[in-house]
Amino acid sequence: MSPIISVSNLSKTYGSGFKALNNINLGINRGEIFALLGPNGAGKTTLISIICGIANPSQGSISIGGHDIIKDYRAARSMIGLVPQELHTDAFESVWATVSFSRGLFGKPKNPAHIEKVLKDLSLWDKKDNKIITLSGGMKRRVMIAKALSHEPQILFLDEPTAGVDVELRKGMWEVVRTLQASGVTIILTTHYIEEAEEMADRIGVINKGEIILIEDKATLMQKLGKKHLTLQLQHKLDAIPEALAAYKLELSGDGRVVTYDYDTKGDRTGITSLLNDLRNAGIRISDLDTTQSSLEDIFVSLVRAP
Numbered sequence: 580m581s582p583i584i585s586v587s588n589l590s591k592t593y594g595s596g597f598k599a600l601n602n603i604n605l606g607i608n609r610g611e612i613f614a615l616l617g618p619n620g621a622g623k624t625t626l627i628s629i630i631c632g633i634a635n636p637s638q639g640s641i642s643i644g645g646h647d648i649i650k651d652y653r654a655a656r657s658m659i660g661l662v663p664q665e666l667h668t669d670a671f672e673s674v675w676a677t678v679s680f681s682r683g684l685f686g687k688p689k690n691p692a693h694i695e696k697v698l699k700d701l702s703l704w705d706k707k708d709n710k711i712i713t714l715s716g717g718m719k720r721r722v723m724i725a726k727a728l729s730h731e732p733q734i735l736f737l738d739e740p741t742a743g744v745d746v747e748l749r750k751g752m753w754e755v756v757r758t759l760q761a762s763g764v765t766i767i768l769t770t771h772y773i774e775e776a777e778e779m780a781d782r783i784g785v786i787n788k789g790e791i792i793l794i795e796d797k798a799t800l801m802q803k804l805g806k807k808h809l810t811l812q813l814q815h816k817l818d819a820i821p822e823a824l825a826a827y828k829l830e831l832s833g834d835g836r837v838v839t840y841d842y843d844t845k846g847d848r849t850g851i852t853s854l855l856n857d858l859r860n861a862g863i864r865i866s867d868l869d870t871t872q873s874s875l876e877d878i879f880v881s882l883v884r885a886p
């Protein structure tokens with residue numbers, strides 16, 4: 580399947596001379612949820628802005644649904660909805676007008692039923708009074724989503740959709756995103772909430788200092804880079820790890836009562852069963868054990884920290 584968005588050899592140097600993107604190559608598959616992660620200033624917003632035609636590339640090319648974003652600007656842009664990171668709050672005098680106006684920008688005929696549905700889906704509609712509700716910060720973000728959906732785009736960019744949004748609303752936002760995906764929309768989102776990517780994304784891209792340092796299926800990524808950590812509480816104090824157990828590279832706590840074992844989650848041979856057998860054979864008795872698995876957050880931090 581050919582990607583719905585294809586970014587080739589994209590670089591961006593701002594007027595200041597700062598190189599914000601360096602030779603980005605990226606394909607977004609139709610219908611996926613792609614999470615773009617990266618520290619502040621990594622280049623996420625720059626990349627999205629260029630794909631959406633808000634900033635100009637310095638080098639490289641981008642096509643959306645086969646349309647070049649420069650040569651075939653209108654066709655490319657009509658496929659995209661963008662919820663920007665920065666909200667322009669003065670644009671909210673009339674939610675109805677602002678959302679309808681967004682649709683008009685794409686030359687689509689008026690469709691009040693669609694606008695009303697979008698607003699209702701985003702809980703921006705007061706059913707009791709049958710009118711648009713008064714907006715808080717989180718609601719304004721939903722208005723931005725409503726605007727982005729007004730022209731029925733096939734691709735939706737969400738640049739930090741849940742920044743500053745409370746837990747309940749964030750979960751509501753995830754529901755909206757899932758519903759959109761189910762209706763066939765391709766979604767690219769950026770977030771600093773790693774658990775959001777862990778929860779939502781089909782694929783994860785990590786960008787750091789203007790370069791993509793990783794693109795991977797979420798499941799593969801967690802399996803490939805995920806580590807498990809086993810903690811064993813001992814019944815009796817141990818002075819040292821017996822020689823017979825050296826291969827496991829166990830760590831013994833200072834007080835001699837806790838042994839820890841790190842192993843990766845690749846394949847199904849975790850070695851735990853044989854470790855427990857070998858411990859028993861060495862006469863070591865366990866009073867309790869506990870395992871923890873590394874999260875996407877651990878993986879992300881280790882990737883971005885790497886030299």
Ligand SMILES: Nc1ncnc2c1ncn2[C@@H]1O[C@H](COP(=O)(O)OP(=O)(O)OP(=O)(O)O)[C@@H](O)[C@H]1O
Pocket residue numbers: 593594595597599617618619620621622623624625626664
């Ligand atoms: N208009 C501009 N002129 C010059 N430099 C810019 C401009 N916009 C962004 N930059 C720089 O480009 C780099 C990437 O910025 P960008 O906004 O793309 O980062 P980001 O990954 O979206 O960060 P955040 O997570 O904070 O939103 C930063 O170093 C930023 O200072």
Ligand SMILES: [Mg+2]
Pocket residue numbers: 623624625664738
């Ligand atoms: Mg940004």
